[in-house]
Amino acid sequence: MKLHSKRLLAIAQAIAQYKQGTILADIGTDHAYLPCFLYDQGVIEKAYACDVAKGPLVSSKQTIMTHHMEDQIIPLLGNGLDPIVDKEVDMISICGMGGMLMIEILDAHKEMHDHRFFLQANNGLSELRAYLEKHHFHIIDEDLVEDAHHIYEYMIVEKGEMVLDEDDLLFGPINRKKKNNLFRQKWQFELNVQKKIIASLPEGHPKRTQVMKMIKKIEKVLA
Ligand SMILES: C[S@@+](CC[C@H](N)C(=O)[O-])C[C@H]1O[C@@H](n2cnc3c(N)ncnc32)[C@H](O)[C@@H]1O
DSSP: OOOOOHHHHHHHHHHHHHOOSSEEEEETOTTTHHHHHHHHTTSOSEEEEEESSHHHHHHHHHHHHHTTOTTTEEEEESSTTGGGTTSOOSEEEEEEEOHHHHHHHHHTTGGGTTSEEEEEESSOHHHHHHHHHHTTEEEEEEEEEEETTEEEEEEEEEESOOOOOHHHHHHOTTHHHHOOHHHHHHHHHHHHHHHHHHHHSOTTOTTHHHHHHHHHHHHHHHO
16 A cells, blocks of 8 residues: 655654554544555554544545455544544554644543654644643654645654743754754745745834744754
8 A cells, every 4th residue: 555645654654663552543534544554564453543524434434445454444433532532542643633623632531641642733833842741741752744845743742741941842842953954944944934024014013023033043943
């Protein structure tokens, strides 16, 4: 089986590297590509492919049937972690959605916080990291992947303690240390965006201080 998304492939590789146990729950699975691929590659033995909407569940069933994985990949309809409350699961992936929605999903089931999570939020990463810190998670690793001209961040987290400062929240505590090419690309792009914003704001505009602060932070991390 082939994964056509470079983003999902990077997450699959992270799951292979950091897997804990053999049963995965993929929340917001859409077409169930990630769990089916991981089973095909022998990384997992079983998965719950969960989605809140019926359409994606139909697509998931199609992928599962095409690859004859009906006994191993189980589609479940439901909101966030609800469908797996009574299931034995070793690790949980939540990918391709906003950080605020991810926080809602995590917050609704604090009793499941003792799992290892693979999280790829499309936005709201500072808020997500702040939530994780407050709720006693620890980031094991994080990285970036470029797919279709967009750079995505993903992280592997589990129960533990971490202390994050403002720069850790914004750039990621591990990404800002790794400072790899994609990190530089992402933040160079963001720096250009911020510079355009400041150029468009008249002197004395209340937003200028905030934008200048962001510019200084990015310039410092890229130095
Ligand atoms: C953009 S797709 C991402 C699919 C896949 N995880 C990926 O990364 O490519 C987001 C999926 O999350 C599902 N979703 C949105 N809110 C959800 C929730 N509260 N619980 C479970 N699934 C949700 C949507 O129905 C959709 O199928």
